[in-house]
Amino acid sequence: MTMNTAVSRRLLRREARATRRGPAITLALLLTAIALVLLAGVLASTLDAGFRAQAAEWLAPAAAIVQSPAALIAVGAVLLALAVVLVGLALVPGRRARRTRLDARAALVIDDGVLADALADGVARRIGVPRGQVSVTVARRSALIRVTPTSGVPVDAATAEEAALRVLDEAGFRLSPRVHVAREGVIA
Structure with a gap:
């Protein structure tokens, strides 16, 4: 080291x-x-x-x-x-709502809110819903993704979870995503 x-x-x-x-x-x-x-x-x-x-x-x-x-x-x-x-x-160790990552080139500190926004942006883009219809809450080891689909356009929870895993892999953080798709959509 x-x-x-x-x-x-x-x-x-x-x-x-x-x-x-x-x-x-x-x-x-x-x-x-x-x-x-x-x-x-x-x-x-x-x-x-x-x-x-x-x-x-x-x-x-x-x-x-x-x-x-x-x-x-x-x-x-x-x-x-x-x-x-x-x-x-x-x-008891005090914990801030932040994540850290150390690369060969840089040390990175990311706030959980920033990670949640990035995750919501990536999931919304990959499953094809407007960004305002995806909300994310980041916990210590998991991320809860709530998707409200557009009325008449179905959203597959497995596709959303795969998109979330892809975004988390790209960001370099290990969280287990849980996706909840609302039963009723919003009018576009």
Whole structure:
């Protein structure tokens, strides 16, 4: 593997994956808040007794709520749910709606919407229906092609699927096309 190939693969991976900026910022804010509360507790213990008594008066309602078992269970459940969400976001890979391909000459990143448009154009051209009557949704491993034929002009689903496979082969992406032809056509 050459250096250019390794760099290209790393760049393609970076472009195809979503960042974890949101969960990282949320976690940093939570940890900062916890650190500030601990710092306030340490500072409060070093301050004079009058300030500590006044702070205890201010925090008495919150301390009373925290003493009840139901409140502790609720806070624990919320913290557990937050921890599960943050761990899930850290472990599950983020995926953008993009496809990548590496050739000998170029590294290519294509948005799923662009691939869907190209697939719809190619299928419409090959089966002979107007482009507005073909819609495509690209999923992770498949492409759903919905064809609405012109009234009185039949469209064969096998021909449309073959056309979709041909377009995908030309583009160089491996997806399994599923074709759905509407029973009723539109008036041309």
